[in-house]
Amino acid sequence: MDLLRFITAGSVDDGKSTLIGRLLYDTDSIKVDQLETILKQSKNKSEGEIDLALFTDGLRAEREQGITIDVAYKYFATEKRKFIIADAPGHIQYTRNMVTGASNSDLIIILVDARLGVIEQTRRHSIIASLLQIPHVVVTINKMDMVNFSEEVYNTIVADYSKMADMLKITDVTFIPISALNGDNIVNPSINTPWYKGETLLNLLETINISNDINYEESRFPVQFVIRPQSEDLHDYRGYAGKVLSGTYKKGDVVTILPDGIDSTIKAVEVHGIEVDEAFAPQSAVIRLTDDIDINRGDLIVKKSNILKVSQEIEATLCWMDNKPLVVGNKYLLQVQSKRVRCVIKEINYKLDVNTLEKQEQFDQVGLNDVVHVLIKTASPIAYDSYNTLRANGGAILIDETAHTTVAGCMLS
Amino acid sequence: MPQHTLNYLDLLEAESIHIMREVAGQFERPCLMFSGGKDSITLVQLAMKAFKPGKIPFPLVHIDTGHNFPEALEYRDRMAQEMGAKLIVRKVEDTIKARGLKEAGGKFPSRNALQSYTLLDTIEEFGFDACIGGARRDEEKARAKERIFSVRDEFGSWDPKKQRPELWNLYNGMIAKGENVRVFPISNWVELDVWNYIKREGIELPSIYFTHEREVIIHNEYLVAMSEFVRVDEGDVIVKRNVRYRTVGDMTCTAAVSSTAATIDDIIKEIQLTNISERGETRIDDQVSEAAMEDRKKNGYF
Known part of the structure; x- marks a missing residue:
């Protein structure tokens, strides 16, 4: 049994929380006592029926205001797969939360209200899915009950969305007509949509192939920690602990240590203290080398045949996540995997309108939730990949030097 | 081409070990909160695996409320000894006396709230900058929104509105003096995962x-x-x-x-x-x- 991480994009009005509530409820993932709490709250809000949306709002302010503010993680499992849902708010003022939730997702469910069709919000969510390179997109056309389960309405939305997906270079899209409220095509096929021959949402989530999403050709291993027991029997032991981000590593592989560019050969690969033939993504492992060289946290071990960028000037797309605006010339810390270096934002090339994908060269300032394309200069060379070619090693964060807050998520290019 | 498949326990374990190593790499004085409960036992197992063949590079800490089950305490001491780990125990009882704290009283007097005082004192005494805990997001709704690296101010307070965005597998553990980070490596595990892991690992x-x-x-x-x-x-x-x-x-x-x-x-x-x-x-x-x-x-x- 494997694990699928997905994000749901949409707002309360689109029925996003209802959809998640439905998935949890129909897979028996909600316990009786949790249900009773929800029933009590549903009555407090005097909405009569059980409000499935209440399953997902964790903080008091959210319950009081009936909105989702922060990313919440929900868990459920079927016999075929385990699931982690990143439940992120969909309004434009919460773009940073959606970007956060999207960063770890294998799949995104984009909710479209059948009555409204493809709207600005749909476009924004799709642009974010494309920026964050989420491998699989599922467009659920919700509230089909309110358009009499019309095939025509469905087809029009599919055609509209497909056009946009082409433009955004989103390749893997599946469409499903649903009613989250009534459960049509969520777990069981709906009798109301005889014209729909595709899978139910749960069936799709259970069976979609995600094993091809990992790149096994390019090998990346950032060193997190150096293990040196210095005990009598392990006097000379020196192991580099890290996570295989992509690719594979085995004994005898010729590797290069970046950013310095020193070559060495793998003496042994260990997983949890046991020597193995090969470690592969996304395993946590320990690599030992034949040569005694100075390797520290932040260094990257790659296969010699693999080529990646080593540079002090990096172009990147940033999603700004701080209340303080981004200032050109300001210094920040750039964290790429376990490497953290000082950097300066040299220039802002353009601001991206996440509703239209339009590049704006004229703008006042870069504030919370803005997406911009910038040039970063780092204090020392960084070994990295382009996010679009190797998602696992192309993401980075910017940290405020004095406040220590995470101020931006970066897709390196 | 060889099969590269990992089941969900392998995937969760790999993620948790990555987090353990980030703690060891990013902080100067981390500790692991160990109560003798199943979640913290799982943490210890993960920490042992993360640093093999070396030892766990941080001490285990238990805040003893004085209301613990004797079976859990016996287990705690024995395990720490078997592993050769350093165990620090600080007692809520002592904090109550030293600080003149008022007990909750009632039929089932809870020391849950008082526990936080002893924890904060312990953090200060040893200068801990990170405390690894066994909380899981599936336990409770407020937990579902907490980050894996959760920054606390010097009063130990959690401010849900000031949480740092946590993207990809990049954790920002930078703090100012006086602040500390609570780290939750098994955030993404559910109750059944913990039990299946305990079974698998024996x-x-x-x-x-x-x-x-x-x-x-x-x-x-x-x-x-x-x-x-x-x-x-x-x-x-x-x-x-x-x-x-x-x-x-x-x-x-x-x-x-x-x-x-x-x-x-x-x-x-x-x-x-x-x-x-x-x-x-x-x-x-x-x-x-x-x-x-x-x-x-x-x-x-x-």
């Missing part, structure tokens, strides 16, 4: 997780262990039952469940079939208000 557990006969007070459908810490009132129904603990906290605020589960397999079967959540069934202290956990966390609780 981890030993304190005996109270398995069925045993115990004298309990039946209170609002909860079975609370008889102990010197609870107040027995006239008319209390005290019976002997075959019970086990689904979660291990204080004797005064953790309820037992009726069970005949004698092995890990029995327990897994029982949890698969139950229609009540872990906290709902066992944590008397969460029933006070819907936001009970959220409020405690704001006051420095884990």
Whole structure:
């Protein structure tokens, strides 16, 4: 049994929380006592029926205001797969939360209200899915009950969305007509949509192939920690602990240590203290080398045949996540995997309108939730990949030097 | 081409080990909160695997409320010794005396709130900059929104509105003096994952997780262990039952469940079939208000 991480994009009005509530409820993932709490709250809000949306709002302010503010993680499992849902708010003022939730997702469910069709919000969510390179997109056309389960309405939305997906270079899209409220095509096929021959949402989530999403050709291993027991029997032991981000590593592989560019050969690969033939993504492992060289946290071990960028000037797309605006010339810390270096934002090339994908060269300032394309200069060379070619090693964060807050998520290019 | 498949336990384990190593790499004085409960036992197992063949590069810390199950304490001491790990124990009792704190009182006096004082004192005493804890996001709604690296101010407060965005597998553990980070490596595990992992790894557990006969007070459908810490009132129904603990906290605020589960397999079967959540069934202290956990966390609780 494997694990699928997905994000749901949409707002309360689109029925996003209802959809998640439905998935949890129909897979028996909600316990009786949790249900009773929800029933009590549903009555407090005097909405009569059980409000499935209440399953997902964790903080008091959210319950009081009936909105989702922060990313919440929900868990459920079927016999075929385990699931982690990143439940992120969909309004434009919460773009940073959606970007956060999207960063770890294998799949995104984009909710479209059948009555409204493809709207600005749909476009924004799709642009974010494309920026964050989420491998699989599922467009659920919700509230089909309110358009009499019309095939025509469905087809029009599919055609509209497909056009946009082409433009955004989103390749893997599946469409499903649903009613989250009534459960049509969520777990069981709906009798109301005889014209729909595709899978139910749960069936799709259970069976979609995600094993091809990992790149096994390019090998990346950032060193997190150096293990040196210095005990009598392990006097000379020196192991580099890290996570295989992509690719594979085995004994005898010729590797290069970046950013310095020193070559060495793998003496042994260990997983949890046991020597193995090969470690592969996304395993946590320990690599030992034949040569005694100075390797520290932040260094990257790659296969010699693999080529990646080593540079002090990096172009990147940033999603700004701080209340303080981004200032050109300001210094920040750039964290790429376990490497953290000082950097300066040299220039802002353009601001991206996440509703239209339009590049704006004229703008006042870069504030919370803005997406911009910038040039970063780092204090020392960084070994990295382009996010679009190797998602696992192309993401980075910017940290405020004095406040220590995470101020931006970066897709390196 | 060889098969590169990992099952969900391998994937969760790899993620948790990555987090453990980030703690060791990013902080100067981390510690691991170890109570002898199943979640913190899982953490210790993950920490051992993360740094093999070396030892765990940080001490284990237990905040002893004085209301702990003796079986859990015995297990705690034995495990720490077997692993050769450094164990630091600080007692809530001592904090109560030193600071003149007022106990909660009542029928089942909880030291849950007072625990935070001892924890903060311990953090200050040793200068801990990161405390690894076994909280899981599936436990409770406020937990579902907490980051894996959760920054606390010098009062230990959690401010949900000031949480740092956490993207990809990049964790920002930068803090100012006085602040500390609570780290939750098994955030993405659910109760059943913990049990399946314990089974797979062959981890030993304190005996109270398995069925045993115990004298309990039946209170609002909860079975609370008889102990010197609870107040027995006239008319209390005290019976002997075959019970086990689904979660291990204080004797005064953790309820037992009726069970005949004698092995890990029995327990897994029982949890698969139950229609009540872990906290709902066992944590008397969460029933006070819907936001009970959220409020405690704001006051420095884990």
